[in-house]
Amino acid sequence: MKPKTSVNHIKSITKRPLKVKGFRAAGVSVGIKTTRTKDLALIVSDLPARVAGVFTTNRVKASSIDVDIVRTKTGRSKGVIINSGNANACTGKAGIRATDKTLKAIERELGLKSGEMLVSSTGVIGVPLDVLKIERGIPKLVKALSAEGFTSAAEAIMTTDASMKTISGKVQIGDEVITITAIAKGAGMIRPDMATMLAYFMTDANISAAALRKALKEAVGGSFNRITVDGGMSTNDTALIFANGAAGGELIKPASLAYKKFSQLLNELSLRLAHMIVRDGEGATKFVELTVKGAASATKAERAARALAESILVKTALFGGDPNWGRIIAELGSIDVSVNPEKTDIVIGGVKVFARGVDTGKELAAARVMKKRDVELMVDMKSGKGTYTLWTTDLSYGYVKLNSQYRT
Amino acid sequence: MKPKTSVNHIKSITKRPLKVKGFRAAGVSVGIKTTRTKDLALIVSDLPARVAGVFTTNRVKASSIDVDIVRTKTGRSKGVIINSGNANACTGKAGIRATDKTLKAIERELGLKSGEMLVSSTGVIGVPLDVLKIERGIPKLVKALSAEGFTSAAEAIMTTDASMKTISGKVQIGDEVITITAIAKGAGMIRPDMATMLAYFMTDANISAAALRKALKEAVGGSFNRITVDGGMSTNDTALIFANGAAGGELIKPASLAYKKFSQLLNELSLRLAHMIVRDGEGATKFVELTVKGAASATKAERAARALAESILVKTALFGGDPNWGRIIAELGSIDVSVNPEKTDIVIGGVKVFARGVDTGKELAAARVMKKRDVELMVDMKSGKGTYTLWTTDLSYGYVKLNSQYRT
The missing domain is CATH 3.60.70.12 (L-amino peptidase D-ALA esterase/amidase)
Structure with missing residues (x-):
């Protein structure tokens, strides 16, 4: 930003x-x-x-x-x-x-x-x-x-x-x-x-x-x-x-x-x-710019962005280069951000993979974009003006290795 | 329980x-x-x-x-x-x-x-x-x-x-x-x-x-x-x-x-x-019974237990068999559970690794206990009567593998 x-x-x-x-x-x-x-x-x-x-x-x-x-x-x-x-x-x-x-x-x-x-x-x-x-x-x-x-x-x-x-x-x-x-x-x-x-x-x-x-x-x-x-x-x-x-x-x-x-x-x-x-994040193989927009409030945008950036399932999908919008929409549904899936778009690296509640069939194009080190992930909830951007990493074997080794 | x-x-x-x-x-x-x-x-x-x-x-x-x-x-x-x-x-x-x-x-x-x-x-x-x-x-x-x-x-x-x-x-x-x-x-x-x-x-x-x-x-x-x-x-x-x-x-x-x-x-x-x-948790190598007791309220006990069970850092330490109380006390400090480290005890498999704000020097004994598949993790915040127990797994290479593979 x-x-x-x-x-x-x-x-x-x-x-x-x-x-x-x-x-x-x-x-x-x-x-x-x-x-x-x-x-x-x-x-x-x-x-x-x-x-x-x-x-x-x-x-x-x-x-x-x-x-x-x-x-x-x-x-x-x-x-x-x-x-x-x-x-x-x-x-x-x-x-x-x-x-x-x-x-x-x-x-x-x-x-x-x-x-x-x-x-x-x-x-x-x-x-x-x-x-x-x-x-x-x-x-x-x-x-x-x-x-x-x-x-x-x-x-x-x-x-x-x-x-x-x-x-x-x-x-x-x-x-x-x-x-x-x-x-x-x-x-x-x-x-x-x-x-x-x-x-x-x-x-x-x-x-x-x-x-x-x-x-x-x-x-x-x-x-x-x-x-x-x-x-x-x-x-x-x-x-x-x-x-x-x-x-x-x-x-x-x-x-x-x-x-x-x-x-x-x-x-x-x-x-x-x-x-x-x-x-330089531990074990990071991706640099992810994650933006939530169209949230009902700025607080909800931030809450949504943080939940996605900290979701183990979203992070492992990023590591795998998997445009898995299912994990994103399910994570949003499980927290207090008033998501309406029927209105929500999910865009990965410019490729809209989920539009108004359904798959767009563009998964392969999104998977190609996700092979890059830098990935942009955008969720538009179309429910207001709340926007929040943060930056995060994926969760890789390298992270687990660094953080599971006994401290000797 | x-x-x-x-x-x-x-x-x-x-x-x-x-x-x-x-x-x-x-x-x-x-x-x-x-x-x-x-x-x-x-x-x-x-x-x-x-x-x-x-x-x-x-x-x-x-x-x-x-x-x-x-x-x-x-x-x-x-x-x-x-x-x-x-x-x-x-x-x-x-x-x-x-x-x-x-x-x-x-x-x-x-x-x-x-x-x-x-x-x-x-x-x-x-x-x-x-x-x-x-x-x-x-x-x-x-x-x-x-x-x-x-x-x-x-x-x-x-x-x-x-x-x-x-x-x-x-x-x-x-x-x-x-x-x-x-x-x-x-x-x-x-x-x-x-x-x-x-x-x-x-x-x-x-x-x-x-x-x-x-x-x-x-x-x-x-x-x-x-x-x-x-x-x-x-x-x-x-x-x-x-x-x-x-x-x-x-x-x-x-x-x-x-x-x-x-x-x-x-x-x-x-x-x-x-x-x-x-x-049967994806990639799980540990079955962890996690109890928070002595919390100021039942809600705070549950909040603390869930935060620990879902912390990537705690889960990778469990995978590594690392009695890393630092991650536990730091996680509790970062959430709204009114932890006072000077009063808190952390016990892993019956071994008290952290007592009233300081290390007890029993790390090696705790590491031995953590080699077992079943691990009991107990935090006593000594601030009230709130108690909560839940069961969780570690976060392993196997989990990352299962959840990062592209879905084809």
């Missing part, structure tokens, strides 16, 4: 993580992962920065999430330290102490005041985090900081990800060109033993905390909240945006044209990162 | 379908299935019988369901004709005509009045049903009727089932011994191309229509509604009970001791058939 604004203000977008004025980043290995790959990342703004965050709504939260929720309320932060390999969730009081020690150590090393840094963790849950490894690794981590460090940081936050996820974009606002660079990780919406979706945005835009909060909320709502791999929700999901104003220019406030431009770029970058996460 | 009544009135239970006074049944092949195996079944009571039915709540219903809902409201029926190989769902007006013609043909052949018979269909959906095959096959079907015909009928209603599902039981009520025999089919809760859970109970008990309705509803609520293979719900799910009173004795009314005895047997037979369906 492209941004709905008619004018595109975005100057450029690239997968390469561009430098952002006043920001430095790093990623190093400190031995949390048994693979000896990078597992500790740091992003800092050398200038005071405004911050906004969106966090998991799971009632079972890692202690890092509890701390970040409190700290982001001030609207100000200097950066974030992230470890991978251990989510430090369901680890009791020792886990809370580990979070505390991590923050104290990094703030001391950077010469910051208490409360200026944030923290994220991702990886196995329920296993005590050896915080000594982090404390010992912090001097090395801080030494590695550089303006080009986003790639290292992106690498250091990966867990089951097959590929690194970075993106940058520029937009002209008034006389200034502002940059947003983002890194993310995630391959299943949840895989609590090696879990979590994390995304960090760094920008030199001069934007108010209120505008930043609004823009992040909108961007996450249109991107990360519209993807699903397996229907799970992590204990550690986090999206953070830091804005240090280094690009100068007037302060961007909500509802201004400048805000619209900023928001457009942020939405687009979020969407691209979200799509990268779906494409 | 054993019946909760303290006294067990049941005389005997056997998987062999016993004869029931006044009932005859048959199953023949009429060429609906391409495999030339049996695909048309008939059950008739030679005496007038009372009837009760429970049907799918899917908004997308086969036309046979619409007819049966109306006809069972009278509380009287002489029997049911069932075809497998074609669900006759989403087949438009031609489908409605096919249902009508089937009923007319069987009622004429049996010399019955219009409205006395019921009809079920199961199999592929969206494909026109060649009703001529049924009309032509009906004389052969009626000729094949016999008091020993339940096995043939059970065979003729199978689709993806790997095994036939029959059960019988006897209970003494007053001076009479009454018999209930039942046949069922089902291997996925839904597989709309070869779909549906069907169950038929035949009894010679002399029981009022109101009592019959109440007993069937209770039995289905405690059995078929508590199993889930893949979270889907079919367009054709049906449970019917016929009672012809041939055993004699006083009329069984609700709330009597006789009713309790009858109901106890019906509950037990339903539960055993439901368990057979789970054990």
